Amino acid sequence: MSEKILEVKDLVVQFNTDRGVITAVNGVNLEVYKGKTLGVVGESGSGKSVTALSVMGLIPSPPGKIASGSILYRGEELTTIEQTDMRKIRGNKISMIFQEPMTSLNPVFTVGNQIEEVLKLHQRELSKVERKKKAIEMLTLVGIPSPEQRVKEYPHQLSGGMRQRVMIAMALSCEPDILIADEPTTALDVTIQAQILELMKKLQKDLGMAIIFITHDLGVVAETCDDVAVMYCGKIVERGDVKTIFKSPQHPYTIGLLHSIPAYDSTTGEQKGRLTTIEGMVPSLFDLPKGCSFQDRCGYASDRCRSEEPSLDDVGNGHGVSCFTPVQK
Amino acid sequence: MNIYVYTIRRSLYVIPILLGVSMMIFFLFNFISGDPTSILLGPHATAVQMAELRQELGLDRAWYFQYWDIVKSAFTFDFGRSWTTKQQISSMLSSGAIPSMTVSIPAFIISTVLSISIALLISFFRGGWLDKTVVFVCVTMMSISSLAYILFSQWFFAFKLGWFEISGYENGFPDFVPYVLLPILIWVMMTIGPNVRFFRTVMLDEVYQDYVRTARSKGLSEYYILFKHVLKNAMIPIITYVVIQIPFLILGALLTESFFGIPGLGSMTLDAINGNDFPVIKAMTILTAVAYIIFSLITDVLYTVVDPRVRLK
Amino acid sequence: MGNITKSKSLWSHAWSSLTADRMALISMVIIGTYTLIAVLGGLDLIASDWAKEVGPSYAAPSWDNLLGTDIFGRSVVAKVIKGTEIAMSIGLFTAIVSTVIGVFLGSIAGYYGGKVDEVIVWFYTTFASIPGIMKLVAISFILGKGLFAIYLALGLSNWVHLCRLVRGEVIRHKDREYVQAATAIGGGNFRKLFKHILPNVFHIVIIQFSLQFQTAIKSEVILSYLGLGAQSVPSWGTMINDSKLELARDVWWQLSAATAAMLIVVLAFNILGDALRDALDPKLKGK
Numbered sequence: 001m002s003e004k005i006l007e008v009k010d011l012v013v014q015f016n017t018d019r020g021v022i023t024a025v026n027g028v029n030l031e032v033y034k035g036k037t038l039g040v041v042g043e044s045g046s047g048k049s050v051t052a053l054s055v056m057g058l059i060p061s062p063p064g065k066i067a068s069g070s071i072l073y074r075g076e077e078l079t080t081i082e083q084t085d086m087r088k089i090r091g092n093k094i095s096m097i098f099q100e101p102m103t104s105l106n107p108v109f110t111v112g113n114q115i116e117e118v119l120k121l122h123q124r125e126l127s128k129v130e131r132k133k134k135a136i137e138m139l140t141l142v143g144i145p146s147p148e149q150r151v152k153e154y155p156h157q158l159s160g161g162m163r164q165r166v167m168i169a170m171a172l173s174c175e176p177d178i179l180i181a182d183e184p185t186t187a188l189d190v191t192i193q194a195q196i197l198e199l200m201k202k203l204q205k206d207l208g209m210a211i212i213f214i215t216h217d218l219g220v221v222a223e224t225c226d227d228v229a230v231m232y233c234g235k236i237v238e239r240g241d242v243k244t245i246f247k248s249p250q251h252p253y254t255i256g257l258l259h260s261i262p263a264y265d266s267t268t269g270e271q272k273g274r275l276t277t278i279e280g281m282v283p284s285l286f287d288l289p290k291g292c293s294f295q296d297r298c299g300y301a302s303d304r305c306r307s308e309e310p311s312l313d314d315v316g317n318g319h320g321v322s323c324f325t326p327v328q329k
Numbered sequence: 330m331n332i333y334v335y336t337i338r339r340s341l342y343v344i345p346i347l348l349g350v351s352m353m354i355f356f357l358f359n360f361i362s363g364d365p366t367s368i369l370l371g372p373h374a375t376a377v378q379m380a381e382l383r384q385e386l387g388l389d390r391a392w393y394f395q396y397w398d399i400v401k402s403a404f405t406f407d408f409g410r411s412w413t414t415k416q417q418i419s420s421m422l423s424s425g426a427i428p429s430m431t432v433s434i435p436a437f438i439i440s441t442v443l444s445i446s447i448a449l450l451i452s453f454f455r456g457g458w459l460d461k462t463v464v465f466v467c468v469t470m471m472s473i474s475s476l477a478y479i480l481f482s483q484w485f486f487a488f489k490l491g492w493f494e495i496s497g498y499e500n501g502f503p504d505f506v507p508y509v510l511l512p513i514l515i516w517v518m519m520t521i522g523p524n525v526r527f528f529r530t531v532m533l534d535e536v537y538q539d540y541v542r543t544a545r546s547k548g549l550s551e552y553y554i555l556f557k558h559v560l561k562n563a564m565i566p567i568i569t570y571v572v573i574q575i576p577f578l579i580l581g582a583l584l585t586e587s588f589f590g591i592p593g594l595g596s597m598t599l600d601a602i603n604g605n606d607f608p609v610i611k612a613m614t615i616l617t618a619v620a621y622i623i624f625s626l627i628t629d630v631l632y633t634v635v636d637p638r639v640r641l642k
Numbered sequence: 643m644g645n646i647t648k649s650k651s652l653w654s655h656a657w658s659s660l661t662a663d664r665m666a667l668i669s670m671v672i673i674g675t676y677t678l679i680a681v682l683g684g685l686d687l688i689a690s691d692w693a694k695e696v697g698p699s700y701a702a703p704s705w706d707n708l709l710g711t712d713i714f715g716r717s718v719v720a721k722v723i724k725g726t727e728i729a730m731s732i733g734l735f736t737a738i739v740s741t742v743i744g745v746f747l748g749s750i751a752g753y754y755g756g757k758v759d760e761v762i763v764w765f766y767t768t769f770a771s772i773p774g775i776m777k778l779v780a781i782s783f784i785l786g787k788g789l790f791a792i793y794l795a796l797g798l799s800n801w802v803h804l805c806r807l808v809r810g811e812v813i814r815h816k817d818r819e820y821v822q823a824a825t826a827i828g829g830g831n832f833r834k835l836f837k838h839i840l841p842n843v844f845h846i847v848i849i850q851f852s853l854q855f856q857t858a859i860k861s862e863v864i865l866s867y868l869g870l871g872a873q874s875v876p877s878w879g880t881m882i883n884d885s886k887l888e889l890a891r892d893v894w895w896q897l898s899a900a901t902a903a904m905l906i907v908v909l910a911f912n913i914l915g916d917a918l919r920d921a922l923d924p925k926l927k928g929k
Binding site for chain 1 (some may be wrong): 539540544545546548549550561562567597636637
C-alpha cells in the first residue's frame with residue numbers, strides 16, 4: 001500500500017448562525033494516499049465541501065470553527081498550525097480547485113499573472129522570466145492551445161472549460177502532494193466534463209499527487225476514484241474502495257444514490273434497470289432526528305435507528321458501513 | 330470596436346443631454362420664473378422703467394433668441410453681466426475659481442484618500458468591533474446637518490479655541506493657507522461618513538467573491554489579497570464614484586465659503602441666489618451641468634479602460 | 643402563485659430579522675415617538691403655546707427652561723417639539739412625492755422599454771445633470787414659499803435615484819416566468835405591472851422611502867438658510883439658521899437642541915434603512 005499523506009480524524013466543524021449552532025461535519029475520518037484518488041460523495045449540505053475547506057484551513061471564522069478532531073498532513077497537525085505556516089502549505093503542498101470556474105478567477109488580472117502569483121509566493125528562487133516560462137508550460141500541460149497568447153488574456157476571454165483548466169494549471173504549478181477538487185466539473189458541459197476528468201487522471205499519473213474528489217455524481221466517482229466515502233448530514237455513512245462500493249454497497253443511502261444514476265450495460269450500451277430517486281428530503285441541520293439521520297428516508301429503518309446512532313463499523317477489507325440494518329446481497 | 334470609436338459614439342450621446350439641459354434651464358429660469366424686473370426694481374417701479382429694463386436685459390426678445398443665448402453660452406462662456414454687481418460674469422467666474430479650488434481640491438483629495446484607507450482597514454476587520462464602531466460613527470456623522478457642522482466648528486474651533494481664522498481670505502500661496510484650514514476640515518467631516526460607507530460596501534462586495542477564496546487557497550496572505558485582489562476590483566466602482574464628484578467641485582463649498590468669507594464660486598452662487606441674480610445662477614448651473622456631462626462621459630470611458638470585462642459593443 | 647408565496651415569506655422573514663436586530667428595533671421606537679410628537683403637535687395638543695414668552699431673552703438652560711430660551715424668550719423645548727411636526731411632515735410628504743414620481747416613471751420606462759424608455763432615461767439623465775441646489779432654488783422660486791412648496795421642491799428634485807433602481811428592477815422582472823404566465827392567462831399590461839411586477843420591486847421602494855425621508859429633513863436646513871424654508875412656524879432648520887447670530891454671544895443651546903433633535907431621528911432612519919436593506923435585499927443575503 002502506498003504512503004498515507006493525509007489523515008483526518010474525528011473532525012467536527014461547527015457554524016454559529018442566527019438560529020443556533022449547527023454541526024456541519026460530525027466526526028469524519030478520512031485517509032488519503034499518495035497517487036490515489038479519494039472520492040467524497042454526498043448531496044449538498046452533507047458536509048463534503050466543509051471537510052475539504054477544513055483541510056485547506058479555509059473555514060470562514062467566524063462563524064465557523066473546527067470544534068474538535070485532527071487533520072494530519074505528513075504527520076503535521078493542521079488544525080492548530082500557525083496561519084503563516086499554513087499559507088506555506090496552501091497552494092504549494094495542498095491545492096484546491098472549485099466548482100465555479102466562471103467566478104473563481106480574478107477578473108481584473110491576466111491568466112498568466114494569476115499563475116505567476118503562486119510561483120512568486122512558493123518558488124521564490126524563480127526569476128520573473130522563469131515564472132513566465134513556467135506559466136506557459138503549465139498552460140501547455142493542461143492542454144490549452146496557443147498558451148503564449150492565452151497567458152496575456154483575461155479570464156472573461158476564456159470559456160468555462162478553459163477557465164477550469166487554468167484553475168488546474170494554477171493549482172498544480174507548485175506540484176502539490178494533494179489536489180482537492182470540489183465539484184470541478186459540475187458547472188461544465190458533459191463533453192467538457194469528460195475532458196477535464198481525463199486531464200486530471202493524466203496529470204495525476206504524471207505528477208503522482210493524491211486527489212480528493214468531491215462530488216455528488218457517482219458516475220464521475222466510478223470513473224476517477226480509487227476509494228470512496230459517502231457522506232450524509234455531516235457524517236460518513238459508508239466507505240470503501242470503489243469496486244466494493246459499486247459492487248456490494250450496504251448502506252441504504254449509498255444504494256439509493258446508485259439507483260439514481262443511469263447504469264449501462266458494458267457490451268450493449270443499453271441502460272440497465274430503472275432510475276429511482278430517494279424519497280423525502282435531507283433533514284435540516286438545525287433539527288436532525290434522534291438516532292440515524294437517514295431514518296426518515298430509509299426503507300429499512302427500525303426502532304433502533306430512531307433511538308440510537310449507528311457507528312461506522314468495518315465489515316472487512318476496509319469497507320465501513322454506518323447502519324444497523326445493512327443491506328446484504 | 331476599439332476605445333476611440335466608443336469614445337466618439339459616447340460623445341455623440343452628449344448632444345441630446347446638452348439639448349435637454351439647456352431646455353430645462355431655459356424652462357426653469359426664463360420661462361416660468363416670470364418677470365424678474367419687478368424683483369429688481371422693487372414694487373414702486375413704473376411701467377416705463379420696467380420696459381426699459383426689460384429691453385436692457387434683453388428680455389423683450391423672442392424666446393428662441395433667449396434660448397439660443399443659453400446654448401451659446403455653454404460654448405463661449407459668455408454669460409453676460411451680473412444683475413447685481415454689473416460685472417462680466419466670466420471675469421467673476423475666473424476670479425472666484427482659485428479661492429474655491431484652494432478649499433475644494435485639497436479637501437476632496439484628503440477626504441477621498443482618508444476614506445479609502447479607513448474603508449480598507451475596516452474591511453480587513455469586517456464584522457469586528459472596530460468595523461461596527463466606525464460604521465456607526467460614519468452614520469452618525471452623516472446624520473448631522475451640514476449647516477450645524479459649519480456653525481459649530483466656526484464657533485468652537487475658531488471663535489472659542491482660536492485655533493483657526495474665523496473668516497477672511499488672502500490671495501496667493503501661502504497666504505491663503507490659514508484661512509482654508511478649517512473649511513477643509515469641515516468639508517472632510519461632512520463627506521467622510523458617506524464616503525467610508527460607500528467604499529466599505531464596495532470592498533465587502535468583493536471580499537465575498539469566489540476569486541478571493543481562490544486567492545486564499547493559493548496561500549496568499551489576507552493583507553496581500555485585500556491590497557492586490559480586492560482593491561483592484563473595488564477600484565472600478567470607486568473610480569466611478571470619485572470622478573463623478575469632480576464637476577461638483579466647481580460649485581465649491583457653497584455654505585462653508587459663504588460663512589468663512591472665502592470669495593469663491595460657492596459664496597458667489599449663494600449671493601446670487603439671495604439677490605435673485607438670475608444670470609449668475611444660470612451661469613453656474615450651465616457650468617456645473619456641462620462639467621457633469623463631460624465627467625459622466627469620462628467616467629464611462631474610464632470604466633471600459635479599467636475593467637477588462639467590459640466588451641465594447 | 644409562486645411569486646406571491648415567495649414574497650410573503652420574504653416579508654415575514656424580513657420582519658423577524660428586523661425585530662431580532664436591536665438597533666433596528668430602537669430606531670423604530672424612536673421614529674414612532676417622533677411621529678407621535680408630530681401628530682400631537684399637529685392636533686395642537688402639545689407645544690401649541692410655543693410662541694409664548696416664558697423667560698428672558700437668551701436664558702441659558704436651567705430647571706425652568708430645560709433647553710433655554712431664544713431671542714424672544716420663547717422656550718427652545720417647545721420650539722423643538724413644534725419643529726418635529728414640521729420635520730416629520732416634510733420627510734413624509736417629500737418621500738411620498740419623490741416615490742410616486744420615481745416609481746411611476748421607473749416602472750413605465752422599465753416595462754414598456756423602447757421609445758418610452760429612451761425618453762424617460764433621457765429626461766432623468768438631463769435632470770440629474772443639473773446640480774440639486776439649483777433645482778431646489780428654481781422650483782422654490784416658481785412655487786413660492788410655504789410648506790407645500792417645500793414638499794414639492796424637495797420631492798421633485800429627489801426622485802431620479804429611485805427611478806433608476808425601479809426601472810432596473812422592472813426590466814429584470816418582466817421576462818420572468820410568472821409574468822409571462824400572467825400574459826398567457828390574459829393579463830393586461832396594467833394588471834401585470836401592478837399585480838405581478840410592482841410587489842417584487844416594493845422592497846427597493848421601502849428602503850428608498852426611509853432614505854428620502856431623512857434626506858428631506860436634512861435638506862430643510864439648507865432651504866431655511868436660503869430663506870426658502872418654513873415661515874412663521876419654528877422648524878429645526880430655522881432654529882439652526884437663527885443660531886448663526888447667537889453663537890457670537892455664546893448662545894449654543896438653540897443650535898444644539900435642533901441639531902440633536904434632527905440627529906436622533908435622521909440616525910434612526912439611516913439605521914432602519916440599513917436594516918431594511920439587509921432584511922429585504924436578497925443580493926446582500928449571507929453577508
